[in-house]
Amino acid sequence: MQGRSKEVESRATPAESITPPTEGSNGASVRKVWQHRHLLDLDTLSMDELELLLKTAETMQGVLQRDVKKVPTLRGRVIITLFYEASTRTRMGFEMAGKLLSADVINITVGSSSVVKGETLLDTILTLQASTADVIVIRHGDSGAPYMAARVLTHTSVVNAGDGAHAHPTQGLLDLFTVQKQLGSLTGRKIVLVGDIAYSRVARSDLWGFTRMGAQVVLCAPPTLLPWDLLNGRTECQGHPFSSVEIEPDLRKAARDADVVMALRLQQERQQAERIPSLREYARYWQVNEEVLSLAKPNALVMHPGPMNEGVEISSSVAHGAQSVVEQQVSNGLAVRMAVLYLLGAPREQ
Amino acid sequence: MTTPSSLLIRNGRVIDPSQGLDQRADVLLEDGKVAWVAVSSEKRLATDAQVIDAGGFVVCPGFVDLHCHLREPGFEDKETIASGTLAAARGGFTTVCAMPNTNPAVDSAAIVRWVAQKAQVEGYVRVLPIGCVTKGRNGKELTEMGELAEAGVIGFSDDGSPVADVNLMRTALLYSSFTGLPIIQHCEEPSLARGGMMHEGWVASRLGLKGQPSQAEEVMASRDVGLVQLTHGRLHLAHVSTAGTTAIVRWAKGSGLAVTAEVTPHHLALTDEWVLGMQDKNAVYAPLSLMAYDTNAKVNPPLRTARDIEALVAALKDGTLDAIATDHAPHAATDKECTFNEAAFGISGLETAFGLVMRLVHAGQLPLGLVIEKMTAGPAKVLGEKGRGLGSLKAGAMADVAILDPNAEWVVDRKALASKGKNTPLDGVRLKGSVVATVVGGRVAYMARTLKLTPAGRGAR
Numbered sequence: 001m002q003g004r005s006k007e008v009e010s011r012a013t014p015a016e017s018i019t020p021p022t023e024g025s026n027g028a029s030v031r032k033v034w035q036h037r038h039l040l041d042l043d044t045l046s047m048d049e050l051e052l053l054l055k056t057a058e059t060m061q062g063v064l065q066r067d068v069k070k071v072p073t074l075r076g077r078v079i080i081t082l083f084y085e086a087s088t089r090t091r092m093g094f095e096m097a098g099k100l101l102s103a104d105v106i107n108i109t110v111g112s113s114s115v116v117k118g119e120t121l122l123d124t125i126l127t128l129q130a131s132t133a134d135v136i137v138i139r140h141g142d143s144g145a146p147y148m149a150a151r152v153l154t155h156t157s158v159v160n161a162g163d164g165a166h167a168h169p170t171q172g173l174l175d176l177f178t179v180q181k182q183l184g185s186l187t188g189r190k191i192v193l194v195g196d197i198a199y200s201r202v203a204r205s206d207l208w209g210f211t212r213m214g215a216q217v218v219l220c221a222p223p224t225l226l227p228w229d230l231l232n233g234r235t236e237c238q239g240h241p242f243s244s245v246e247i248e249p250d251l252r253k254a255a256r257d258a259d260v261v262m263a264l265r266l267q268q269e270r271q272q273a274e275r276i277p278s279l280r281e282y283a284r285y286w287q288v289n290e291e292v293l294s295l296a297k298p299n300a301l302v303m304h305p306g307p308m309n310e311g312v313e314i315s316s317s318v319a320h321g322a323q324s325v326v327e328q329q330v331s332n333g334l335a336v337r338m339a340v341l342y343l344l345g346a347p348r349e350q
Numbered sequence: 351m352t353t354p355s356s357l358l359i360r361n362g363r364v365i366d367p368s369q370g371l372d373q374r375a376d377v378l379l380e381d382g383k384v385a386w387v388a389v390s391s392e393k394r395l396a397t398d399a400q401v402i403d404a405g406g407f408v409v410c411p412g413f414v415d416l417h418c419h420l421r422e423p424g425f426e427d428k429e430t431i432a433s434g435t436l437a438a439a440r441g442g443f444t445t446v447c448a449m450p451n452t453n454p455a456v457d458s459a460a461i462v463r464w465v466a467q468k469a470q471v472e473g474y475v476r477v478l479p480i481g482c483v484t485k486g487r488n489g490k491e492l493t494e495m496g497e498l499a500e501a502g503v504i505g506f507s508d509d510g511s512p513v514a515d516v517n518l519m520r521t522a523l524l525y526s527s528f529t530g531l532p533i534i535q536h537c538e539e540p541s542l543a544r545g546g547m548m549h550e551g552w553v554a555s556r557l558g559l560k561g562q563p564s565q566a567e568e569v570m571a572s573r574d575v576g577l578v579q580l581t582h583g584r585l586h587l588a589h590v591s592t593a594g595t596t597a598i599v600r601w602a603k604g605s606g607l608a609v610t611a612e613v614t615p616h617h618l619a620l621t622d623e624w625v626l627g628m629q630d631k632n633a634v635y636a637p638l639s640l641m642a643y644d645t646n647a648k649v650n651p652p653l654r655t656a657r658d659i660e661a662l663v664a665a666l667k668d669g670t671l672d673a674i675a676t677d678h679a680p681h682a683a684t685d686k687e688c689t690f691n692e693a694a695f696g697i698s699g700l701e702t703a704f705g706l707v708m709r710l711v712h713a714g715q716l717p718l719g720l721v722i723e724k725m726t727a728g729p730a731k732v733l734g735e736k737g738r739g740l741g742s743l744k745a746g747a748m749a750d751v752a753i754l755d756p757n758a759e760w761v762v763d764r765k766a767l768a769s770k771g772k773n774t775p776l777d778g779v780r781l782k783g784s785v786v787a788t789v790v791g792g793r794v795a796y797m798a799r800t801l802k803l804t805p806a807g808r809g810a811r
Binding site: 038040041043044120121122140142143144145147148150151163164165166167198199201204227228229230232239240241 | 550551552554555556557558559560561635637638640641642643684687688689690691692
């Protein structure tokens with residue numbers, strides 16, 4: 001293992017070359033902008049920090065296009081992914097991102113760990129820290145679980161890979177990254193989120209990210225799936241972060257002149273079934289299909305965080321059509337997760 | 351500590367709402383009863399009498415808590431009768447009513463007697479047991495209410511859960527009426543509240559937590575008031591938390607129905623924003639801190655909003671709410687050191703109750719005398735016959751006294767709580783108003799180091 005990674009290192013580009021080009025291209029200035037030990041949600045990130053992350057992701061994408069995709073940046077660092085919920089792309093994305101940065105990555109899935117013997121989340125987290133993890137990537141079905149982990153960990157970074165209905169910050173970042181790459185600036189873009197918004201962690205993180213970057217967000221869903229309480233007070237409260245967010249339950253009105261139409265997964269596993277009369281009626285009024293897309297701007301992007309229920313929230317033809325960037329979202333996810341691990345996991349110079 | 355045949359508490363500002371008293375006076379306790387309250391102690395004292403100089407302090411009847419969880423038998427890792435009643439004494443309470451959701455539940459006369467006897471031996475304050483409405487709290491079959499009453503319960507409750515079945519609640523209200531004791535209802539319509547971890551509002555949505563709407567409480571409160579109309583039974587609503595419920599209770603009382611109600615200190619002073627782990631409210635939409643998802647602020651009914659607090663305060667003032675009761679719900683550390691969804695509901699509240707309610711007094715929202723009334727004469731009145739001699743300093747009443755320093759500032763330290771339940775969202779919070787001594791039946795159950803007992807010989811005339 002040692003010998004092999006040395007070999008890779010000798011062929012790879014030096015670590016400095018993947019530093020994003022901010023303020024004179026050296027690691028120290030990046031550290032000045034980036035002060036966070038954890039990534040729990042996008043609400044804590046300023047516009048500058050979001051831009052730094054997106055620039056770093058851009059650099060990582062450059063690395064991914066090389067012949068040898070592996071760089072030694074996180075050599076000697078230990079990353080543990082701890083997943084209490086099923087996941088393909090997020091868990092694999094973090095594992096691959098860590099490995100391409102030369103970290104040692106250990107994956108723990110709940111079915112095969114001490115959790116089945118009744119170990120509490122708290123004890124699991126402390127055990128992982130005691131075993132010298134530098135970064136713990138955690139997904140949990142309960143909102144707030146990564147906050148609890150971050151509270152008790154004294155020297156390990158926590159990355160939230162999705163907690164309950166609360167947040168999914170790397171999904172939010174890859175959505176920002178995808179739109180920015182396709183359309184350039186995010187400022188003033190009309191982004192329409194369609195579907196199960198009230199109980200969606202993706203929608204929450206997207207809301208923080210897109211609004212902070214100056215985009216105009218419109219939320220569209222059946223009234224039972226709209227986050228009325230989240231937006232409560234946005235008209236009365238000065239400086240409410242979601243003051244520019246609009247609600248429009250009619251998809252044909254919401255989609256008009258949109259730059260991006262993003263369909264969200266109807267989470268059948270999260271007891272949303274009782275909130276709509278049938279999938280058939282849902283698809284009739286809220287499915288993103290060609291008719292809906294024809295109302296948007298001519299080259300509007302179609303997005304979906306996956307996994308898709310084709311024929312429910314999105315039609316197959318649109319999901320795989322010319323305007324769809326669903327696959328780019330997945331590949332951008334890798335660059336974004338590399339950027340996150342790089343900013344959190346690289347050794348800190350004092 | 352000591353059991354003098356008589357104890358004189360001198361020079362305090364005596365506030366006793368049961369007789370409209372608020373003046374500097376002396377209180378003599380003799381043989382477990384109040385002997386007299388007098389402006390100057392010209393009367394003769396027994397030679398072995400002891401004296402507490404309460405100059406600068408408020409002297410009032412010991413607090414009566416209509417609602418607490420002592421957890422014994424069955425959950426001794428959370429609390430015991432001994433630790434819970436010591437916490438009560440520290441909080442100025444001289445009588446506590448113990449909820450029956452123990453294991454086994456208090457659903458038979460034998461268990462009532464077991465609790466009462468254990469409290470007699472180990473308790474620091476008086477314990478009045480509450481019996482279950484249904485066997486094993488199963489919500490299906492009524493308990494033997496006559497026998498429970500004979501064994502000494504002060505009311506019936508399945509607290510922790512509501513009596514959800516409408517027809518069963520009707521039967522319970524009607525059947526229990528021959529005992530004269532109230533049904534104490536925890537109002538929570540299960541199908542509306544299901545899965546709700548906190549108040550349904552912007553904080554819950556912000557945190558991605560399922561909420562329970564205020565209407566889950568209000569729907570059942572109005573249903574039960576309707577059933578009182580139907581049965582002429584006696585209903586006491588536990589831990590009223592919403593503006594809507596206060597309106598329902600006000601209407602019920604205005605209609606002459608036998609409905610009483612209580613409110614907790616935490617519902618009077620804290621909002622759902624405490625779940626954010628933020629104690630200063632200047633940035634409600636600020637990024638979440640690591641302190642978010644504070645499981646110590648998870649309680650049922652949940653902490654509500656500033657608008658609800660306003661209505662609860664108004665309802666205390668106009669008599670709609672009869673009492674302030676703690677709903678002291680102690681839990682072991684493991685019950686709270688977990689995710690918000692997994693955490694148990696409940697706040698350990700006996701020792702912070704007075705200090706927390708004093709926030710409203712110092713903010714000018716409630717007069718001190720009213721707060722004391724709602725913690726003494728108010729709950730005693732709810733108890734009816736069972737409250738005779740409690741919550742009062744009239745001659746012949748129980749020698750139960752609290753001595754308070756309304757202006758003493760202190761910082762809550764969860765580790766210093768006498769309760770085994772360290773689950774308070776107030777850890778590290780500065781409160782103004784503390785209990786300096788508690789006397790139960792003429793015997794000092796708790797006394798701060800700032801006070802001392804002296805023999806009567808020298809100090810007293």
